[in-house]
């Protein structure tokens with residue numbers, strides 16, 4: 001799969017947006033995929049000039065998007081928030097920037113999986129055959145996507161979560177740590193939903209739902 005990574009990068013430098021708890025985790029992934037971290041961007045101009053783990057915050061997101069073009073530049077989005085990640089990805093693409101897919105060399109990704117742009121797949125994740133992962137989704141450490149499952153745009157599958165065979169996870173879904181989406185029980189997890197950590201999902205999940213527990217029940221709805 002390293003060939004796949006190489007196909008997506010125009011050079012080995014990458015700028016990272018989103019300076020927070022997850023940034024250094026994303027830095028680890030980018031470096032493992034052979035990238036040089038060229039600098040960080042933050043939404044807050046008061047943070048510009050700070051250095052985090054040796055990487056400088058070089059400018060704000062707003063100033064980045066004032067540039068005429070981002071063509072030829074690689075960007076990575078380190079934030080866990082699906083909506084923010086999707087919005088920034090759209091802006092980067094509109095300006096011609098490149099969002100490479102990063103697949104850790106220790107991830108196991110089937111040659112028969114289909115993976116979009118701007119996807120991050122962390123170490124020890126398993127992606128079986130006929131899985132479809134859409135743009136800007138994150139598959140964290142040790143997560144497993146069983147065959148014929150699908151992950152929509154801008155989802156986050158936290159570590160050790162299991163998405164069963166044929167389960168269709170729609171866009172902007174957050175799957176918490178260690179959750180299990182059971183194949184042949186849950187056919188779909190609808191858009192904008194959150195699956196609580198450790199939940200066992202035995203039924204379809206309707207849009208904008210927060211579900212949790214074993215078996216998972218709706219604990220609240222999200223007002224969009």
Ligand SMILES: CC(C)(COP(=O)(O)OP(=O)(O)OC[C@H]1O[C@@H](n2cnc3c(N)ncnc32)[C@H](O)[C@@H]1OP(=O)(O)O)[C@@H](O)C(=O)NCCC(=O)NCCS
Nearest residue numbers: 158175176177194195196197198199210211212213214219
């Ligand atoms: C599901 C979740 C989003 C709910 O958060 P919330 O809306 O703030 O809900 P609350 O913490 O107020 O909990 C509401 C109720 O649901 C229960 N609950 C919350 N999360 C639960 C879970 N994962 N499993 C079982 N029950 C859960 C609470 O105990 C509480 O029950 P009560 O009303 O009987 O006291 C959150 O608990 C969660 O699991 N987040 C995932 C975190 C994660 O995986 N992060 C990965 C990043 S590395």
